[in-house]
Amino acid sequence: MKSNYLDRIYRGKVEHRYGFDTAMNKLPVDTHLYLSLEGLEGDQCADLHHHGGVERALHQYPLEHYAYWKEKYGGDVQWEAPGMGENFSSRDMTEETVCLGDRYQWGEAIIEVSQPRSPCFKLSKRWQVENFSVDMQEISRCGWLYRVIQPGMVSVDEPLELIEREPNAMTIREVCDVFFGDPLNNDGLLKLQQQTKLSASWMTKVIERLETNRVENWNFRLLGHAGL
Numbered sequence: 001m002k003s004n005y006l007d008r009i010y011r012g013k014v015e016h017r018y019g020f021d022t023a024m025n026k027l028p029v030d031t032h033l034y035l036s037l038e039g040l041e042g043d044q045c046a047d048l049h050h051h052g053g054v055e056r057a058l059h060q061y062p063l064e065h066y067a068y069w070k071e072k073y074g075g076d077v078q079w080e081a082p083g084m085g086e087n088f089s090s091r092d093m094t095e096e097t098v099c100l101g102d103r104y105q106w107g108e109a110i111i112e113v114s115q116p117r118s119p120c121f122k123l124s125k126r127w128q129v130e131n132f133s134v135d136m137q138e139i140s141r142c143g144w145l146y147r148v149i150q151p152g153m154v155s156v157d158e159p160l161e162l163i164e165r166e167p168n169a170m171t172i173r174e175v176c177d178v179f180f181g182d183p184l185n186n187d188g189l190l191k192l193q194q195q196t197k198l199s200a201s202w203m204t205k206v207i208e209r210l211e212t213n214r215v216e217n218w219n220f221r222l223l224g225h226a227g228l
Contacts, residue, residue, distance in 0.1 A: 003159040004104075007063050007089045009033070010082040011043035018125045024085035032155045035109045037148045040087060054147055055114050055199040061086035061143035062094045068141065073129055084123065086143060090160070095140055095176065099169035101197030104160040108152025111160075115199040116176050117143040121224035133222045140176035145199070170195055179206075183215045 011033070012026035023044040034041040039057040061084045070079035081089045095116070102113045119133035119142055129135075136142055170191065178188035179202065192198060192206045205216055219225060 003161045004090050004093050005159045006156050007091065008081060009040070009088040009154075009156045010086060011040050012082075012085070013042075014044045018122070020122060020125070022085075022122060022126075024122065024126055026082045026085060026087070028082075030156060032107075032153050034151070035106070035111075035148060035154045036151050039148075040154075043087065055201065056145045057148045058087045058111060058146040059085060059117055059143060060088055060090070060093070060146070061117075062141075063089040063091050064094065065141045065143075069127075072135075073127075073132075077127065083127070084117075084143060088156075093160075095142070095144070095173040096171055098144060098172050099165055100172065100175055100195050101164075101166040101169050102162060103149065103164035105163050106160050107154035107158040108150075109148060109154050110150035110152075110163070111146040112149050112197065113172070114145050114147045114197065115202045116140075116172050116179070117145055118221060120221045125224075131223075137176075137180050137222065140173050140180065142172075142176060144172045147199075166195075166197060168194060169197075184209060184213060186210070 008028045010026035011029055012023040014021055014023045015025065017025060026043070037054050037057065061081065063081055066079045066081065066083070073079075098113060100113055100115070104111050119136040121133055123136065124130060124132040175192065175195070178185060178192055182188055189206055189210050193203070193210065198206070209215060
């Protein structure tokens, strides 16, 4: 199985920035850390309702995407990791190559891809780009989240080694393209329903859409207000 070498790993503490409490401004860590079921030792989360927890213990964001955002938006800001609040980044791992349910050995720990990241309005405020979260969602460059299957010591020097892939696994891009891009596509939703490693919160929404033929309101998550 393929080994993916990390660029950096990051953790952060809650502080008041950009007009809200956040642990988005993370700092690199070069030492060994303990990875628990809740995430990296010393890594905090400001909003435990919408972020963090055992299904969202870690966030990975592809390093390559920063060049895309820099080209699109430019400006004086530094488009670089960990600007999306990610816990680690690497090259050659993108939404097109990573699949839901992929299991990786990372040092002593084992982690499993649980869902794409759901972009929110806080990213727009952090980058001072109106509707940045909407843009990210529309092109499925969202990154992804992990659950921790086996806690243990980890470090940036230990690669992510792919040890298991589901036989019917959808790529993160495929999941995003259905869930965000074609949210009431019945065939797509039925395919998502078969993804047993999809996080419980996303699976609940998939089932609700199938039952009601309605999409949950995204306005507050994406824009920070309820909308019309």
